[in-house]
Amino acid sequence: MAALDDLKAFNIDEAHIVLWVFKGPRGPATEAPVYTGKWVQTDAAVDQKLKDAFSNERNRIEEVLEYSLLAENNEASVLRIGTDETYAHVVTGAAGEETEGNRARREKDLINTTFYAIKAVHGDTVIFAVRQADKSWKSRHRKSLRSTLIMKEHELTVDDTPRFDIHDGVNFFVVGNELLVGGKRQFESILRYKEAHITEFDDLKAEPDFSGIFSDMQHLDAHIRNNKIQLRRAQAIRQKGHYKDVDFMQRLRENHVHFGFHINFDDTGLIVPTPETCSEIITALLDHRLSSAFSENIYDVQNTTTVAL
Template sequence: MAVLDDLRAFNIEEAHIVLWVFRGPRGSAVELPSYTGRWVQTDQAVDQRLRTAFSNERDRIQETMEYSLLAENNEASALRIEKDETHAGIVIFSSGEEVETKRARSESDLVNTNFYAIKATHGESVIYAVRQADRSWKSRHRRSLRSTFIMREHELTVDDTPRFDIHDGVNFFVVGDQLLINGKKQFESILRYKAAHVSDFDSLKAEAEFSGIFSDVAPLDEHIRNNKIQLRRAQAIRQKGHYRDVAFMQRLRDNYIHFGFQIEFDDQGLIVPTPETCSEIITALLDHRLSSAFSENIYDVQNTTTVAV
């Protein structure tokens, strides 16, 4: 909870606020992402709106949970992950100091922003609060969004002032060497976490211990590769490593029918993936089908925690 304590103790009301806008990530899936950042001069009203967004999201968090590929936070929690496990450091490096060469000077510098970061500094402490930009920042939507009707001096008129929306919350915080994540989907998009999953899945397939349990890994590759949820599960399979456990794999062969799996094995005991059984194979390798000793029912579970008895 130390990181949450640090976030709660941060004096946002007296902090110096700078709004940074970013385009990116750029680069291929096998390269480190790159970002282009510019800082935006803001008035007191905007700064207060940014402070409110920071505070709203911070006040919502009552507890933290360890980030995992399958973990989901609720309305009162945030996922915690080490900064070094993400590309957050690249974003911070892309912002740096508020020098003139990085100042946003026109509307064109803001259009097509992918996300923005509230850089809050108080004393020696710096916290970044990051939010994915909505459609008001995208060029293809700007024409319709700029035609806004407002009441002015008892008369309805058209306001064509360029508009960029600042929301009442953020998707994640960077606090020291850790991240607290409220919006997992947005976090993974901004920091290109799916690309990391693809790379990890390629490494998993290259492991002889993994590919060696299948007669042909191609159907599983097709099932997983372009699906972010399945890529998360594949990485969780690698982290758990049950496929490396000879005893685990033998118990799977001995008990798969009892647990209701339709998985196929060849004469050598290798798993034969098919489009119909790939999801069951993933469930089995995650050890996510469990039997209750009390009800004697069999359940699929989203996550598992080992209990010491």
């Protein structure tokens, strides 16, 4: 809770605000992403809007949950993950000195912004609040915009002033060595977390302990590779490591029918994936089908937490 305590205690009202806009990520998925960042001169009204967005997101947070691949936050919570597990340091490192050389000077510098970061500085404390940019920042959308009509001095007139929307909340905070994530999908997109999942899946398939439990992996590979949630689940399978447990795998072979699975095994005990059974195989290897000792019902669960008895 240290990061949330620091966030809650931060004096945003008296903080110095700098708006940074970023394009990217770029570069190979196997390497750290490259971002192009520029800071934007803002007036007092914009600074207040940015502070309001910071405060609105901060004020809704009541609970911190540990980030996991399958964890989901609710309207009053955020997911906590260490910056060393992400590429957040690349973003915060790019938003360093506000020099004339990296200042946005033209509309072109803002168009096609991927995300913006509110850099809030008070004393020795720096907190970043990050938000994915909406379509008002995209060139394709801007070309399709018709002129806006506004009422001025009792008559309608055309206003072709360039417009970029700032939302009333943010997707995640960078507080010290931790991230507090409210928008998981946006966080994964901005910091290239899906690409990390693909790399992890390739590493998982290369493990003899994993590939060795299947007759072949063609259908499982097709089921997982292009689906973000399935990639998360594959990484969670690797983290849990149940496939390495001989006793777990033997109990799966013996009890899969009782638990309603239609998983196929060959004569040697290897799993034979089919397009119809891939989702069941993933559920089984995650250990996400559980039996209640109270109702005696069998349930699929989204996440599991071991209870200390």
